[in-house]
Amino acid sequence: MNNARAAGAPPQRTIDIVNASLKRRYAKERRFRLLGASAVVLGLLFVALLFADIVGKGYTAFQQTYIQMPITFDASVIDPEGTRSPETLQRANYAALIRQGQREIFPDVKDRRATRTLASMISVGSASHLRDMVIADPDLIGTTREVWLLADDDIDMLVKGHIDRSAPESDRRVKDQTVGWVERLESEGRIEKRFNTIFFTHGTSREPELAGIAGALMGSFYTLALTLLFSFPIGVGAALYLEEFAPKNRWTDLIEVNINNLAAVPSIVFGLLGLAVFIGIFGVPRSTPLVAALVLSLMTLPTIIIASRAALKSVPPSIREAALGVGASPLQTQLHHVLPLAMPGMLTGTIIGMAQALGETAPLLMIGMIAFIVDIPSGFTSPSTVLPVQIFLWADSPERAFVERTSAAIMVLLAFLILMNLTAVLLRRRFERRW
Amino acid sequence: MSTTVDEMSRRTGAMSSAELAGERESRATVGDVTVANPRMVCRGVDVWYGAKQAIKGVSLDIGKNEVVSMIGPSGCGKSTFLRCLNRMNDTIDGCRVTGSIQLDGRDIYDKGLDPVPLRAQVGMVFQKPNPFPKSIYENVAYGPRIHGLTNNKAELDELVSASLQKAGLWNEVKDRLDQPGTGLSGGQQQRLCIARTIAVSPEVILMDEPCSALDPIATAIIEELIDELRANYSIAIVTHSMQQAARVSQRTAYFHLGDLIEVGETNQIFTNPKHRLTEDYITGRFG
Ligand SMILES: Nc1ncnc2c1ncn2[C@@H]1O[C@H](COP(=O)(O)OP(=O)(O)O)[C@@H](O)[C@H]1O
Ligand SMILES: [Mg+2]
Numbered sequence: 122m123n124n125a126r127a128a129g130a131p132p133q134r135t136i137d138i139v140n141a142s143l144k145r146r147y148a149k150e151r152r153f154r155l156l157g158a159s160a161v162v163l164g165l166l167f168v169a170l171l172f173a174d175i176v177g178k179g180y181t182a183f184q185q186t187y188i189q190m191p192i193t194f195d196a197s198v199i200d201p202e203g204t205r206s207p208e209t210l211q212r213a214n215y216a217a218l219i220r221q222g223q224r225e226i227f228p229d230v231k232d233r234r235a236t237r238t239l240a241s242m243i244s245v246g247s248a249s250h251l252r253d254m255v256i257a258d259p260d261l262i263g264t265t266r267e268v269w270l271l272a273d274d275d276i277d278m279l280v281k282g283h284i285d286r287s288a289p290e291s292d293r294r295v296k297d298q299t300v301g302w303v304e305r306l307e308s309e310g311r312i313e314k315r316f317n318t319i320f321f322t323h324g325t326s327r328e329p330e331l332a333g334i335a336g337a338l339m340g341s342f343y344t345l346a347l348t349l350l351f352s353f354p355i356g357v358g359a360a361l362y363l364e365e366f367a368p369k370n371r372w373t374d375l376i377e378v379n380i381n382n383l384a385a386v387p388s389i390v391f392g393l394l395g396l397a398v399f400i401g402i403f404g405v406p407r408s409t410p411l412v413a414a415l416v417l418s419l420m421t422l423p424t425i426i427i428a429s430r431a432a433l434k435s436v437p438p439s440i441r442e443a444a445l446g447v448g449a450s451p452l453q454t455q456l457h458h459v460l461p462l463a464m465p466g467m468l469t470g471t472i473i474g475m476a477q478a479l480g481e482t483a484p485l486l487m488i489g490m491i492a493f494i495v496d497i498p499s500g501f502t503s504p505s506t507v508l509p510v511q512i513f514l515w516a517d518s519p520e521r522a523f524v525e526r527t528s529a530a531i532m533v534l535l536a537f538l539i540l541m542n543l544t545a546v547l548l549r550r551r552f553e554r555r556w
Numbered sequence: 557m558s559t560t561v562d563e564m565s566r567r568t569g570a571m572s573s574a575e576l577a578g579e580r581e582s583r584a585t586v587g588d589v590t591v592a593n594p595r596m597v598c599r600g601v602d603v604w605y606g607a608k609q610a611i612k613g614v615s616l617d618i619g620k621n622e623v624v625s626m627i628g629p630s631g632c633g634k635s636t637f638l639r640c641l642n643r644m645n646d647t648i649d650g651c652r653v654t655g656s657i658q659l660d661g662r663d664i665y666d667k668g669l670d671p672v673p674l675r676a677q678v679g680m681v682f683q684k685p686n687p688f689p690k691s692i693y694e695n696v697a698y699g700p701r702i703h704g705l706t707n708n709k710a711e712l713d714e715l716v717s718a719s720l721q722k723a724g725l726w727n728e729v730k731d732r733l734d735q736p737g738t739g740l741s742g743g744q745q746q747r748l749c750i751a752r753t754i755a756v757s758p759e760v761i762l763m764d765e766p767c768s769a770l771d772p773i774a775t776a777i778i779e780e781l782i783d784e785l786r787a788n789y790s791i792a793i794v795t796h797s798m799q800q801a802a803r804v805s806q807r808t809a810y811f812h813l814g815d816l817i818e819v820g821e822t823n824q825i826f827t828n829p830k831h832r833l834t835e836d837y838i839t840g841r842f843g
Binding site for chain 1: 642644647649672673674675676679680682684686687688689698699702703749752753755756
């Protein structure tokens with residue numbers, strides 16, 4: 122500007138120069154905004170695709186097919202001696218009652234193979250369902266009831282339309298004969314789809330219709346609870362010490378570099394470490410929430426420490442000076458003033474770490490969480506699996522019914538992740554303060 | 557003859573080297589650094605930030621019931637010196653203080669002395685108002701509470717209201733003690749910080765440019781307040797405003813590049829400075 126004047130160029134007012142460049146500047150800005158917006162749209166598109174795929178595959182898993190059967194609770198089968206002792210009721214042959222019911226509906230099915238196929242339409246878990254009914258109410262013995270029984274997974278798939286009835290018979294898991302039976306039952310109103318409570322109340326199973334996520338959910342719950350218990354105090358303590366109390370020297374620099382490195386270490390390495398140290402040396406029982414939590418704590422600690430240090434750094438030094446200035450000790454300064462202000466950031470970091478831990482699979486495979494465990498874990502040291510490992514296991518199963526359950530389990534996992542991240546956002550909003 | 561020439565050349569040589577040194581005139585402080593009844597006595601205080609010396613052998617007394625102002629170009633070490641007086645520099649990595657600073661005859665840098673209670677005796681008001689992000693009441697009550705100065709809620713209430721009254725803030729906030737201190741105006745916030753400081757009944761109050769973030773009206777109120785506080789406290793105030801130093805203080809100390817150049821009655825410093833650097837500064841030729 123000055124130079125132009127000095128060089129004797131025609132006098133030009135600053136405003137003219139600015140106006141001339143204005144158009145170019147705005148065009149640049151528009152291009153940049155467009156670029157940003159398209160990046161966001163692209164990202165959202167992929168998320169939408171992912172969700173559509175998972176929900177499309179998985180939503181049917183929240184329903185389950187039931188078949189209505191007339192069941193005669195025949196005293197001569199259940200309790201021939203009339204003792205009503207729990208032991209007798211426990212051991213009785215309830216499968217026979219189901220076969221009897223089927224004979225009533227399909228009296229013309231005589232041949233042995235056909236009978237066996239007919240019996241396989243009902244889930245193998247139905248016998249124990251009848252047993253539970255009788256034990257709960259022994260007065261049922263001697264009566265006849267219409268009972269809704271759980272259908273086998275192949276029938277379930279057929280009813281839900283996942284098996285193409287028009288495909289050549291040889292390509293179908295469910296043969297024409299069975300399709301005919303199902304269609305007859307459907308026309309008689311003996312087939313119904315109900316909300317799939319089993320999915321939420323049962324552990325896993327080899328039979329898809331009996332498989333649920335309750336075991337994995339409880340496992341995840343115990344694991345996360347312990348992980349939080351271990352990693353939050355340690356992480357916040359470490360951050361507080363490093364940020365506020367430790368002298369700044371080569372050692373603390375080294376520690377800082379290492380913490381940042383740990384955050385980037387592949388998670389499976391933590392699994393190997395857990396296997397070698399916690400299980401190998403300290404003898405922590407494998408496949409338990411306890412050992413999983415120890416491993417996941419190691420994994421999430423760097424995240425929590427880094428987030429907590431950032432939160433502490435963002436507290437203005439003037440607050441520390443104010444507290445020290447009235448004679449608060451360094452610890453009082455931290456506990457009364459700095460920590461409360463840093464807490465939202467720390468909690469956000471912790472929740473992100475927990476979400477990471479909830480979705481983690483690889484290190485847990487190393488410490489035996491991949492074992493097939495049917496029972497719902499009852500504590501921190503009972504063998505269990507966790508949600509993502511359950512998904513991994515189900516995704517590996519060939520049955521069509523497991524495909525939808527895999528997707529349904531992913532939906533549940535995603536729901537929890539969204540819930541946790543939402544909590545993080547809300548916490549940040551809630552505690553955000555001006556100073 | 558030759559000897560005279562020799563002497564002369566030596567003398568001129570000495571003179572020219574003094575001329576060359578220019579700014580590096582006598583470091584010895586001009587004026588009397590002592591007072592009749594001192595509260596704080598500083599002798600030969602050096603402060604280093606790492607290898608850099610920020611304060612060079614400063615000696616200065618702070619008397620009872622007086623306001624000492626510290627003036628000087630920015631970066632000359634006024635804040636650094638002030639922060640030595642309540643060991644606030646302890647919190648800065650690499651900051652080293654030598655020499656002797658006594659409060660009522662006790663060396664505050666003594667190994668056995670705990671800086672935490674010291675800061676209750678030597679309170680501090682900072683450049684930027686820094687109330688805690690808590691209620692007005694909590695801001696004032698915090699110090700007395702951690703030091704256990706009161707026995708019950710009624711006493712604490714009494715102390716809070718007395719402190720706010722002394723800071724001239726009571727009438728403005730008495731109906732909203734439970735509202736955040738950060739919601740007050742800048743001048744009110746600074747008076748809240750003063751109330752917070754006097755709530756722990758310090759003997760000395762250090763103020764580091766307490767009005768530099770305030771408008772003229774708020775500044776006038778604080779200056780009036782400082783004058784009132786002098787009745788009960790010793791006050792050391794750093795200011796970049798010579799008018800302010802002239803208005804509020806009884807004695808003035810002029811700092812220059814880490815040296816304490818001149819100390820004297822405020823009147824004398826502003827009307828009849830003895831040192832050339834002081835004169836340059838107050839006449840606006842420098843700084
Ligand atoms: N924390 C610090 N670390 C290193 N040098 C500092 C620090 N604080 C101040 N200094 C230096 O010490 C000198 C005096 O600073 P300061 O006391 O803040 O001056 P003033 O308050 O008079 O403007 C300056 O040169 C400044 O750069
Ligand atoms: Mg300063």
